[in-house]
Structures are given as structure tokens and as C-alpha cells.
Amino acid sequence: ASARSRSKRLFSRAKAVFPDGTARATVERDPFPIYVQRGEGAYLIDVDGNRFLDLNNTYTTLIHGHGFAPVAEAVVDLLRSGTCFANPTEHEIALAELLTTRIPAMERVRFVNSGTEAVMFAIKAARAFTGRPAIARIEGAYHGAYDWAEAGQGVSPGKDGWEPVSIATPTYRGTPSSVAEEVHLLRFNDVESLEARLRAVSDRIACVIIDPMPSRAGLMHPEPDFIEALSQTARKYGILIIADEVLNLRQGYAGASARYGLNPDLITAGKIIGGGFPIGAIGGREEVMRVFSIEDAKPLLSQGGTFSANPVSMAAGLAAMAAMTPDAFDHLEAMGDRLRAGLSASIARRDARFSVTGAASLFRIHPKRVAPVEYRDAYLSAEEASLMRRMSRHFLELSILLPYGAAACLSTAMVDSDIDLVLTAFDDFLKAEIQSGKE
Ligand code: PMP
Structure with a gap:
């Protein structure tokens, strides 16, 4: 059995009741969704017992993470x-x-x-x-x-x-x-x-x-x-x-x-x-x-x-x-600043064709050398889309859920070591891409 066999089985069941097997188009499936057992602060635990850092936070809703x-x-x-x-x-x-x-x-x-x-x-x-x-x-x-x-x-x-x-x-x-x-x-x-x-x-x-x-x-x-x-x-x-x-x-x-x-x-x-x-x-x-x-x-x-x-x-x-006092907003923003700066530093150090946008507790990584200023700059070619998919998979391997093609976000449940996890994962990804000659 794979480390995600229960999710896989649930998806087969779901296919009989939902068009395409999901209850909304925005559910990530690669090749099947991760079914959740429960949430715990910054983390999600799936039905197979795996634990993931959640950078989706229900499409940016859960500013305090899960189970606040x-x-x-x-x-x-x-x-x-x-x-x-x-x-x-x-x-x-x-x-x-x-x-x-x-x-x-x-x-x-x-x-x-x-x-x-x-x-x-x-x-x-x-x-x-x-x-x-x-x-x-x-x-x-x-x-x-x-x-x-x-x-x-x-x-x-x-x-x-x-x-x-x-x-x-x-x-x-x-x-x-x-x-x-x-x-x-x-x-x-x-x-x-x-x-x-x-x-x-x-x-x-x-x-x-x-x-x-x-x-x-x-x-x-x-x-x-x-x-x-x-x-x-x-x-x-x-x-x-x-x-x-x-x-x-x-x-x-x-x-x-x-x-x-x-x-x-x-x-x-x-x-x-x-x-x-x-x-x-x-x-x-x-x-x-x-x-x-x-x-x-x-x-x-x-x-x-x-x-x-x-x-x-x-x-x-x-x-x-x-609970979102001015101090809580400041704290979230400081974490966001550290994260965006860290991502940008990796990109610069490795001279990679990536950029980062966002503010406060929000960020998005683009497979573009120049950060977009409008939609047409951010639009992904087929090749860029597959690069982003590789990146999502790399994060998933490291138990991090990074939303693809939309805003990722932090929550007040996160701590410095969570930010470090994301920074290391991204830097490893750039390194692997460069070594394989793809980037
Ligand atoms: N407007 C904006 C800017 C959004 O980001 C969203 C949801 N992502 C919506 C409207 C729609 O909200 P809902 O999904 O709650 O219907």
C-alpha cells in the first residue's frame, strides 16, 4: 500500500458521486486529492496519517490555522x-x-x-x-x-x-x-x-x-x-x-x-x-x-x-x-517578510528564473525572471506550468502543501521553523532543477 492509499481509495469512491470526483474545481489532485482527517494549527493530517504544513489555509481563510x-x-x-x-x-x-x-x-x-x-x-x-x-x-x-x-x-x-x-x-x-x-x-x-x-x-x-x-x-x-x-x-x-x-x-x-x-x-x-x-x-x-x-x-x-x-x-x-490585533498582524507580516526575502535570496544566489510577489502574510512564487506587474506577465506557458507542477510535487514530497497558481499564506499558528522548512524546500528545488539542467 502506498503512503496515500486511503486517499486513493476515497477518490475512487468519490468518482461515482461527483463529476470528476471532487466537490469543487479548486481541489488539488495530482493525481488524486489528499483527503483530510484533521487539522492541527499550521498542519494537516491526512487519512493515511501523513502530516503536512498547510500553506493553503483553505484558500487563505484560516488566518489562525486549524482548530483555533x-x-x-x-x-x-x-x-x-x-x-x-x-x-x-x-x-x-x-x-x-x-x-x-x-x-x-x-x-x-x-x-x-x-x-x-x-x-x-x-x-x-x-x-x-x-x-x-x-x-x-x-x-x-x-x-x-x-x-x-x-x-x-x-x-x-x-x-x-x-x-x-x-x-x-x-x-x-x-x-x-x-x-x-x-x-x-x-x-x-x-x-x-x-x-x-x-x-x-x-x-x-x-x-x-x-x-x-x-x-x-x-x-x-x-x-x-x-x-x-x-x-x-x-x-x-x-x-x-x-x-x-x-x-x-x-x-x-x-x-x-x-x-x-x-x-x-x-x-x-x-x-x-x-x-x-x-x-x-x-x-x-x-x-x-x-x-x-x-x-x-x-x-x-x-x-x-x-x-x-x-x-x-x-x-x-x-x-x-x-485575536487579530495590530500586534498579531505585525507578527504575521514580519514572518511574511522573512519568507519572501529568503525566497528571493535563494533565487538571486542561484541566478534562477523565478520571482516572488505578495505582501503581509501572502506570497506567490512565479517561474518568471521578472516579477509580474499585471496578469499577462504572470500568465504561464505550458512549459512554465509544468515547472510549477514539479515545484508543487517537490514541496509535497517534503510534506508541504503549496497552492499552485494562487496565493499561498501564513497563519498565526506558524513559527520560525515552519518558515525555514519552506525556505529549505525551495532552495533544494532550485538546486535540483539547476543540476538536472532544466532550469
Ligand atoms: N473574490 C475574491 C478576491 C476571492 O479571492 C474569492 C475567493 N477566492 C472570491 C471573491 C469568492 O469567494 P468565495 O469562494 O467565498 O465564494
């Missing part, structure tokens, strides 16, 4: 006294107070159940507020599965290279063409494309949705000029800015927009604010968030949701976020 005691304690009592009600609870007020106190762009909040749903309602809110149908978004960025948010995510070069940026093609086959007509693409960090595109269609655009450090598109820093141009152009044409911080809220106590000088009208959150339970949030300026209010004679946007603001997600989120 304050979350478990906050939730255990609730489980016996009812997990969801049609009535509100005090828990939702407490989490909303925490968020509105910390995050400048969140004057008012609404809770939903996922990042996808948060993005959907933020876009609907922008449409309701402006009375305009279309949106603009960054090429290659991921904003969840809402039709208008997903179009433009899976862009790839054609036979003759990259097309000029314009209207977004939906990634999912069969999406109505009317959706694509209402999604305009912008290139990240490209001031010219931003101004030209928004000028051309300004009177139809309700909002620009932007992740301040788009992870799937490359996890690169926003350039100050770009943030400035975005703010000015949006203001000039009455276009709202939605900062999608579902992932990047973990960049600091006040979130990512505050960190990079962006003042969005609306902001979406998810992942870390639920402490490991399903959650999404739409926040924003009081005036804009008013579209959700049914106190007005005719509400512009009546948002519901059976599980929205359920007490379990609220209490878990509050416990997780309360």
Missing part, C-alpha cells in the same frame, strides 16, 4: 442552542461593530454566506445606486462565480498572442452574450487602458471592481499611479469603486484598500472574517449602503439569504478577528 481554540469555544455553546434563526442576534452586531471600527470604507455592512455572494450584492448595489448596468474589472482577476464577476477571469493568449483588452469573454460556456457586453476589461497597473476604456463607456458603467492585490492574476502590488488614476477617473465619471477584499483583507488591521491608499465606495470581505465558517460581507459608505434599506418607501435592493448573519459564522468570525 477561541473559535471552537465561541461556537460550541451556540451549536446546542440553535444554529440559525430568522430573527437577528447580538452576534451580528458585534462582528459588524468590529469591522466598521477597523475598516475605514465600511461605514455600514450586510452579511451574506460567501465571497461570491458578497461580490454579487456589491455589484447589484452599485447598479442600484448609479442606475447603470455595466461594470469594469481587471483582466485575469478572480472575483467568484457571479456571471458578471467571472467574465474576464480566464483570458488566455490566442494563436497570434494577446488580443487588445476590451469586452470580457465569459469563462463558463453558455453564459448569455449580453453578460459579456456589460463587462469591460482593464489591465492592472495600466493607467492608459484604464482611462481610455472608462472614458469610452463611462455613462454605462456602474462600478469598477478591483482586488487591490489580485491573487489569481499574479498577486502583484498596485502601483500608486494606478490607484490614483482609478480614483480620479471613477470620480470624474460617477463610477463607484468596489474593492474586493475577500482575500486581501488579511493584509492588515484596516484591510488592503487602506494600506494602498484606495478609498472605495463599496468593499467586499469573506474568508478570514468568518473564522473558518461560511461568510461574506458587503460594506461601504453609508450613502451607498442605503440601497439595501427597506426603510425607504421603495428599497432599491432587497437582499436576504436564509443563512445570512447566522450566529455561528458571526461568533466564529468575531473570535478569529478579535
Whole structure:
């Protein structure tokens, strides 16, 4: 029996019930997934008893790692006294107070159940507020599965290279063409494309949705000029800015927009604010968030949701976020700085064709000599994709789960020796690649 025989058997069983054997496309399988028995802080233990350092942390959700005691304690009592009600609870007020106190762009909040749903309602809110149908978004960025948010995510070069940026093609086959007509693409960090595109269609655009450090598109820093141009152009044409911080809220106590000088009208959150339970949030300026209010004679946007603001997600989120003090953010960031600097030092020492992007507790390794500044720079050729797959396998051999093609992240459960493990694994990988003549 192999060291992963139970996982392999579970995958055969799963193939009979799920299309392709998994419950979501984003499950890593090489050639079959690792089925989890339990999590323990920074580590995962699989059904075969193997232990892995988890740099995925449920797609960056678990900022404290697995089984964080304050979350478990906050939730255990609730489980016996009812997990969801049609009535509100005090828990939702407490989490909303925490968020509105910390995050400048969140004057008012609404809770939903996922990042996808948060993005959907933020876009609907922008449409309701402006009375305009279309949106603009960054090429290659991921904003969840809402039709208008997903179009433009899976862009790839054609036979003759990259097309000029314009209207977004939906990634999912069969999406109505009317959706694509209402999604305009912008290139990240490209001031010219931003101004030209928004000028051309300004009177139809309700909002620009932007992740301040788009992870799937490359996890690169926003350039100050770009943030400035975005703010000015949006203001000039009455276009709202939605900062999608579902992932990047973990960049600091006040979130990512505050960190990079962006003042969005609306902001979406998810992942870390639920402490490991399903959650999404739409926040924003009081005036804009008013579209959700049914106190007005005719509400512009009546948002519901059976599980929205359920007490379990609220209490878990509050416990997780309360533990994320400014000191905790600083500590995570210092670990992230050490990790990114160490990776970059290996690359420089070995003169390898790699680069590193990211900030705070997030990082991404690129098989590119020059760090990408936008999606097209980060796009992997077939050869680069297979190099990344080799790298993931190398990490897996050393019991480290390194997400492939998205952001990897640290948690407060990690310690210096975990960082050293990652640095050694990467340096060994570069060494092996160079010795085999592949790099
Ligand atoms: N927006 C961003 C920026 C995200 O990173 C994600 C999830 N990775 C989403 C939206 C969608 O969130 P969810 O998976 O909770 O629906």
C-alpha cells in the first residue's frame, strides 16, 4: 500500500458521486486529492496519517490555522442552542461593530454566506445606486462565480498572442452574450487602458471592481499611479469603486484598500472574517449602503439569504478577528517578510528564473525572471506550468502543501521553523532543477 492509499481509495469512491470526483474545481489532485482527517494549527493530517504544513489555509481563510481554540469555544455553546434563526442576534452586531471600527470604507455592512455572494450584492448595489448596468474589472482577476464577476477571469493568449483588452469573454460556456457586453476589461497597473476604456463607456458603467492585490492574476502590488488614476477617473465619471477584499483583507488591521491608499465606495470581505465558517460581507459608505434599506418607501435592493448573519459564522468570525490585533498582524507580516526575502535570496544566489510577489502574510512564487506587474506577465506557458507542477510535487514530497497558481499564506499558528522548512524546500528545488539542467 502506498503512503496515500486511503486517499486513493476515497477518490475512487468519490468518482461515482461527483463529476470528476471532487466537490469543487479548486481541489488539488495530482493525481488524486489528499483527503483530510484533521487539522492541527499550521498542519494537516491526512487519512493515511501523513502530516503536512498547510500553506493553503483553505484558500487563505484560516488566518489562525486549524482548530483555533477561541473559535471552537465561541461556537460550541451556540451549536446546542440553535444554529440559525430568522430573527437577528447580538452576534451580528458585534462582528459588524468590529469591522466598521477597523475598516475605514465600511461605514455600514450586510452579511451574506460567501465571497461570491458578497461580490454579487456589491455589484447589484452599485447598479442600484448609479442606475447603470455595466461594470469594469481587471483582466485575469478572480472575483467568484457571479456571471458578471467571472467574465474576464480566464483570458488566455490566442494563436497570434494577446488580443487588445476590451469586452470580457465569459469563462463558463453558455453564459448569455449580453453578460459579456456589460463587462469591460482593464489591465492592472495600466493607467492608459484604464482611462481610455472608462472614458469610452463611462455613462454605462456602474462600478469598477478591483482586488487591490489580485491573487489569481499574479498577486502583484498596485502601483500608486494606478490607484490614483482609478480614483480620479471613477470620480470624474460617477463610477463607484468596489474593492474586493475577500482575500486581501488579511493584509492588515484596516484591510488592503487602506494600506494602498484606495478609498472605495463599496468593499467586499469573506474568508478570514468568518473564522473558518461560511461568510461574506458587503460594506461601504453609508450613502451607498442605503440601497439595501427597506426603510425607504421603495428599497432599491432587497437582499436576504436564509443563512445570512447566522450566529455561528458571526461568533466564529468575531473570535478569529478579535485575536487579530495590530500586534498579531505585525507578527504575521514580519514572518511574511522573512519568507519572501529568503525566497528571493535563494533565487538571486542561484541566478534562477523565478520571482516572488505578495505582501503581509501572502506570497506567490512565479517561474518568471521578472516579477509580474499585471496578469499577462504572470500568465504561464505550458512549459512554465509544468515547472510549477514539479515545484508543487517537490514541496509535497517534503510534506508541504503549496497552492499552485494562487496565493499561498501564513497563519498565526506558524513559527520560525515552519518558515525555514519552506525556505529549505525551495532552495533544494532550485538546486535540483539547476543540476538536472532544466532550469
Ligand atoms: N473574490 C475574491 C478576491 C476571492 O479571492 C474569492 C475567493 N477566492 C472570491 C471573491 C469568492 O469567494 P468565495 O469562494 O467565498 O465564494
